[in-house]
Each structure stands twice: as C-alpha cells, then as structure tokens.
Amino acid sequence: MSVLSEDIKNRIRDYIPRYPSKQAVTLPALHIVHDELRCVPTEAVREIADLLDLAPAEVQDTMTFYQFFRTEDDKLGKTRLWVCRTLACALRGADDLLEHCSKRLNVPVGGTTADGKITLEFAECIGACEGAPAVLVNDEHVMNVTNERADELIDRLRAN
C-alpha cells in the first residue's frame, strides 16, 4: 500500500512544471511529506523517487544531507520547538532557556514528549536575533522568550 495519499502525490506533481528538471522537486516533495506525516518513511522516499523519475538513493542522499527530515522511527511531535543557541541568543541566555525547556518537557534535546505533542531541538541562528533569546515554533518565530514565557508557550502547545 502506498504511504503517500493521492492528495500528497498531486501536491508534489503540481511542483513539476516549475522547474526544468524533476529532481528540483525533491526538497518541495520532502517538505510536503514531512509536514504531513511528521517524518519521511523509507517507503515515501521510494514513492517520491517514482514520482520524480529518480533513484530512491538520490532522494535519500539529498534528504539526509539536511539533517532536517526525520525518519519513521524518530518521528516529530505535533509541534517542533527549536531553541536558538547561536551567538546573539547565547549572549542573552539561550543556554539557560534550552536547559529549562528540556527539564520542563522532560525530554533530551532532540526528543519528543511521551504524548507526541512537542519535539525539542536546538537551532543555529533562526534570524530573529533582535528578539534574543528566540525560538521557532515549527516555522514561526517567538521572540524574547524568558523562562516564564517558555512555560506559557509550552502549556499552550500541550493544550492543542
């Protein structure tokens, strides 16, 4: 059975006319799958390769380069919470914040809460340095995150 729904496949196919090569659809396809399934299963790699006339190894090669996409035994939670650790944030308490989040969520950095709600990660500069320390909730910035604000954010993410 196919792991990619017809809808996902169509959304991937929609990208093909944008580029002179089908291979260029690799990243968009990986994002579509990853957003939806919270990981890119091995079978999905094969199916993406099929859609784009590539060898599965080519998709796998690109995918693993980015260290961004999760595999099925290491699935993301509903929310991916990235805590920036780079200089501007480090100068304003990022280490504390990351440690605080790790304790509060009771997961190691990179881990996912038991209820599958939140995956905690560190990030390199997320480009929100005027609001250091900053975090990213999936792909949206939250700035000036004190420990208290982190707690509120985590409570909110847990509730939904």
Place this chain on the structure above:
Amino acid sequence: MPYEPVLLARVNRPDSPRLEGYRNDGGYAAFERVLREKQPLDVVNTIKDSGLRGRGGAGFPCGLKWTFLPKDHPGPIYLCINADESEPCTYNNRILMEKDPHQVLEGIMLACYAIKCQTAYFYIRYEYGTAYRTLQAAIDELYAAGLLGKNILGASFNLDIFLHRGAGAYICGEETGLIESLEGKRAWPRIKPPFPAIEGAFRKPTIVNNVETMACVTQIMRRGIDWFKSLGVPPDPKNPRDAGSFGPKLYTLAGHVNEPKCVELPMGITIRDLVEQHGGGVWKGRKAKSVNPGGISMGFVDVNAPLKGEDGKTEYDIPLDFNGPGRVGCLGLGTAAITVIDDQTSMVDVLHNTCQFFSHESCGQCTPCREGTGWMLKITDRLRRGQGRREDLDILIDVADRMGIIPGTTICGLSDGAGWPVKTAIRKFRQEFEDAIKVGRKSVVRSLPIAGVH
C-alpha cells in the same frame, strides 16, 4: 538632520505587505516605466553606474555581475534570489520580506527584465515561515494583477517567480550551494570557475542576488543614480580598485545593546555611533568589550584597541562600509550585522559558540574545513572547561590560518568565515585566553543530553 529611511520607509505602515498600499505609495511605477521606455541594457547600465554593491556579504558590484552573462544567449537565464539569510545575527532580509515584500519583488522584476530572465527562483530559508507566506501572498496578488505571468502589461515580457524553501542549512546561502540545493541535490558548493553567470542553475547562466540588493535596485530605478550616490562613502582615491560604498544599508544590531533592532543608515556610520546613538548603548550600564561587525564570519573588533595613526580613536570608531572592518583585521563588512559583547562576557565562551556554529554547518566536502572546524571546536571546548593547554592558542591560529579560499585550501568561503573569528579573537584578546589556560578558569558548562541526528 536625521536620515529618513527609504528601504524601511513602509515597514510600520498598516497592511504594508499588500499590493494596494504599495501602489498607493508609488510602487511598481518604476517597473511600468522601465517596461514602457527602457531597454534591458539601460537598466543594467543604470545599476552599474549607481555603484550598487551586493548586500549578501561579498559586496560584489551588482551591475558588473550582470554583465558577466553571455551576450545574446538564447536562454533560459535564471535569477536566484538568496534569502537563505543564515549568517548569525543577521535579519535585515527577513524584515524586508515580512514587511515590504513588494519592494523586493519589484527589484526582482526589474532585474529579470535587465538580464532577460523569465524564471526567478526565490530561495528562502525554511525558518522564515512568516516571510514565506507573506511573499507567496504578494506573488499571488501580482499574478492576479497581471504583473507576473505572460505578456506583462501587454509587453512581450514574461516572468514567473517561484518560492523555494530551504531545509535548515547555512551552506545553502553560498551561491553555488544554493544552486545545488535548488536542483534537488545535497548543497555542496561547486568548484569555481565556472561562475554561475556562465554556468549556474540547471547548467544555465544564472545570477544570484541578495534580497536587500533587490530592494536597492527598486529604489535606484525609482529615485535615480544621483540619489544613491549622494549616500554613503565614495571610493578611496588612493585605491584604484575600491568601488566605494554607496547607498543606504540595513544594519542589524544584536547582543548586549539596549535596543537590538534593524536600522537603516547611509553606509559608513561608525560602530560607536551605531551602538551608542541608534542602539541605545550597551545594556545594564556596562561597557562594550568586543563587537562583531558583519556576522560572526567577519571576526571581532577590540573596542579598546587604539586605531593606528588616529589619535584617541579605537577600533570602535571604524566606519561600517565595505573597507572599514578590513582596516582592523576583520574579513569585511559581511552582512552588516553588529553584535555587541559586553565587558562581563568571556571571549572564550564567545569563541566556543562561534566554533560550534561552523562545526555544525560545514558541509564536509573539504578536509581542512570539515576537520578544522571540528578541531577548533574541540580545543575551544577544553579551554572553556578549564583544561586548556599551553600550545592550544597557537594550534588554533595555525588551523584557522590554513583553511579557506584565501589560503586556497577549500572550495568555498565558509571556512574563511570559520577561521576569521578564531584568529581575530585570539590575536586581539590573547591575554584573556592565556589567563584562562593558566588559571584553569571554568565557564558554566551544561551537559545537556542530546538525542537524535540534529
């Protein structure tokens, strides 16, 4: 008289990202006029004569780069917009994209007309979700208004702009890494030459330009060369190779300043004035010890080090133009991101943090970079734990000096950028590093468990 922002003029308007508001403020009039009255070559020449230099880090003259495209090429020619913006402490592109996307898009449309490009790929880092959605909405508005697509405004000009999202890798900002990533491959920078203008995306001639560069193109085509050249710093008459530092610049302030924010000023403001007058000074009533001028790849300034030949001035007084940071041993102006480090902060910790970044972001193709960044991280880590060895500082400088395209050992500039903070920090703050080794001073080091691949 205080400087009146141009690139940021619209950012605080309500609904600033919308086409209607942009048009009410005179938006797309320059594009329409160019399409009606000008030849592509006119636009290339205007940009060339304006002296605009790329805002993405290297400062390469923009119009000149455009002329490197092969003449009378049958096409396709591509424009790739570099919105990977991952240089630490840099966020000016984000503000432009989130708050005034049409100013950037108009520049792209003008650039595409100039270089005869019908397809532009806008490569935007994944972390900029808000900017991505704002830009997509703006692009949709343009198609609906007949400003993108086929036969734009009844002319024979066709243009599509496609957004393409990255996946969290700094190296995708290097222009050939970007191209490889766009093509669906691992983002390994290419060996140059050939440069992208000859053989770039999909093996076709390609121009890669930064987001802020595009916003400048819009304003030059709207306000003219004289306006652009009235701002900034003219070329040094003693240096025939200096192209000057004309125009406005978006500086981003971060770190230990009272008001970290993005400020637009004519090029050439000194670090001191930027921090003290525009950033509200150093936080908590402290003093600055070091500043990183231009993103961490550019290295560090010693705020208290006297400036040679200039009485009473220090490195804090260098101008932030394309030449200033180089005068005090930094790599360049980079992205004009200014990070302030106060006098209570350990340079050992700061340097460890920068080494951590580059070790994480090296793409691994070149041995000096892959191994060198890891080695430098290992050494700075033991310095920070109070286990530094006497020879460590010389090893660090030795490694840093040997990696990069400047010494000629690697494919791309990431490793020059990895080496520069190391050698400037140690050369300028050597005593502090030596003391740390002698005393075995420990920083607060957390050993957080880390799971997974990232």
